Amino acid sequence: MPVMRDDVVAWLERCAAVLEENRDYLTQLDAAIGDADHGANMDRGFKAFMAKLPSVADKDIGTILKTLGMTLVATVGGAGGPLYGTFFLQLGVKTANKLMLTPEDWAEALEAGINGVIARGQARPGDKTMVDALLPALEAFKEAIRNGDSFGKALQRMAEAAEQGMKATIPMVARKGRASYLGERSAGHQDPGATSSYLILKAAADTWANAT
Amino acid sequence: MKKLINDPMNVVPEALEGMAKAHPDLIKVHFNPNFVYRADAPRPGKVAVISGGGSGHEPMHVGFVGYGMLDAACPGAVFTSPTPDQMYEAAKMVHGGAGILMIVKNYAGDVMNFDMAADLLRGEGFQVESVLIADDVAVESSLYSQGRRGTGTTVLAEKILGAAAERGYDLQRLAALGRRVAENGRSMGMALTSCTVPHVGKPTFELGEDEMEIGIGIHGEPGRYREPLKKADEIVERLMEPILKDLPFKAGDRVICMVNSMGGTPLSELYIVYRKVAEICEKSGIQIVRNLVGAYITSLEMAGTSITLLRADDEMLELWDHPVKTPALRWGM
Structure with a gap:
């Protein structure tokens, strides 16, 4: 089975649960x-979306994802709002009018x-941002599909690559956002944005494990 | 925490309610999303000038809404960028059909949220330009960081660009002028005490009774260095030297000078600061042709000051003198 609209809804519900669990982390x-607000901001944003979800859960996947994007933009604030808002808005643009997703x-x-x-935040790989988790994840997913892996298996590869990318941010020196003011002192810490990106992709891999 | 508030979570909306009641002739306040806008908006044929940022810096930006300055200002939570829906709705409320100019301070969150609002508006056919203020010389300019923070020059830019819009500048000309103002303004600040964000409840940083932080940011971000407290004249020298060196300001330059209170420093002390600023400028052959002394871009109740110099040309000075009528800045009418 490909990923159906209800599977997308299940993924986003799982994201909300996982972000609540990992709020303090x-x-x-x-x-x-x-500035110590990423966990609370993401949790607030996804909670606001969960309140809206019943009104869009029977719409196409694009509408659901765009609603999430707009909700995050309006409720998360800081840099996380525009970045995750843009991420889900773009996902929504590409899935407009779809009721299922192929690999x-x-x-x-x-x-x-x-x-x-990347366009919104102007971050490049190695700047110690969410891009460092997202880009390797995308590459791993595409490669797995090229190699003939199932959808579910490829999503597994995607989540593993996101985890590695997240851990790779630990020694990096930040070049974007407020952490960049710390310069060398930012090394030795895992990037919170890369961490939330991993959690969101891992939630997809876990929810859609049986997709083909 | 000792503050004159009702509820830490309601500081921003209750302050906005108070502003609306105090200045019904000048401004109106819209809630959800929050923005302050000119009572006589929209002004047909005029470029709409919009700004915004975290709350806690009052009077900036909400106090600068009115004739000759901003058409709308979007206040975020205390020290947190506003969200794009605020700028989007504010722009739609005040645009007069001649485009929208956004004045943005260089912080990652502010830049991204304003960019998103601009994208949304452009998607609906509005013409949007933005001017980025990054004038804080305390942050060494670097390709490998977010770059300089936007501080005092923002106030001067809002005055000058607001006047230009009032005089009928079109959007492109206004944006070009804005970039020229941004390029010619430099600021640096210092703190004697910390400040307390209401919903946090404890001071943002610790500063000893006999210490000061030179190069402080307007959200209490660390400055260049911390050292034992000095006399006012020596403190002014520590702020003026990097400002003058950076542009650099040269003999013969005419400047608009702002000596600003971080919120907790009284006017008498600001004049002690201005006295030394004026002396240094005189010695360097720099002519202060206009000045502002007072609390214009604050950090809640932080004690301290910031100094801004803007190298001004005839056009900027003429626009500076143009009448303005806002809750916090008024002259000529």
Whole structure:
């Protein structure tokens, strides 16, 4: 089975649950190199979306994802709001009017989302941002599909690559956002944005494990 | 925490309600999303000038809404960038059909949220330009960081660009003028005490009774260095030297000078600061042709000051003198 509209809804519900569970963890990571609000901001944003979800859960996938994007933009604030808002808005643009996603649809949507994040935040790989988790994840997913892996298996590869990318931010020196003012002192800390990106992609891999 | 508030979570909306009641002739306040806009908006044929940023810096930006300055200002939570829906709705409320100019301070969150609002508006056919203020010389300019913070020059830019819009500048000409103002303004600040964000409840940083922080940011971000407290004249020298060196300001330059209170420093002390600023400028052959002394861009109740110099040409000075009527800045009418 490809990923159906209800599977997308299940993924976003899982994202909300996982971000609530990891609220304090993300905030602790952010306290070390930022302004200690990432966990609370993401949790607030996804909670606001969960309140709106019943009114769009029977719409197409694009509408659901665009609603999430607009909700995050309006409720998260700081840098996380525009970045994750853009990510989901772009996912929504690529999945407009769709009721199911093939692996090719997902690759295209994810790529558009990541390109949106890069355009919005002007971050490059190695700047110690969410891009460092997202880009390797996309590459791993595309490669797995090229190698003939199932959709579910390729999503697994995607989540593993995101985790590695997240861990790779630990020794990096931040070049974007508030952490960049710390310069060398930002090294030795895992980036909170890369961490939330991993959690969101891992939630997709877990929810869609049986997709083909 | 000792503050004159009702509820830490309601500081921003209750302050906005108070502003609306105090200045019904000048401004109106819109809630959800929050923005302050000119009572006589929209002004047909005029470029709409919009700004915004975290709350806690009052009077900037909400106090600068009115004739000759901003058409709308979008206040975020205390020290947190506003969200794009605020700028989007504010722009739609005040645009007069001649485009929208956004004045943005260089912080990652502000830049991205304003960019998103601009994208949304452009998507609906509006013409949007933005001017980025990054004038804080305390932050060494670097390709490998977010770059300089936007501080005092923002106030001067809002005055000058607001006047230009009032005089009928078109959007492109206004944006070009804005960039020229941004390029010619430099600021640096210092703190004697910390400040307390209401919903946090404890001071943003610790500063000893006999210490000061030179190069402080307007959200209490660390400055260049911390050292034992000095006399006012020596403190002014520590701020003026990097400002003058950076542009650099040269003999013969005419400047608009702002000596600003971080919120907790009284006017008498600001004049002690201005006295030394004026002396240094005189010795360097720099002519202060206009000045502002007072609390214009604050950090809640932080004690301290910031100094801004803007190298001004005839056009900027003429626009500076143009009448203005806002809650916090008024002359000529």
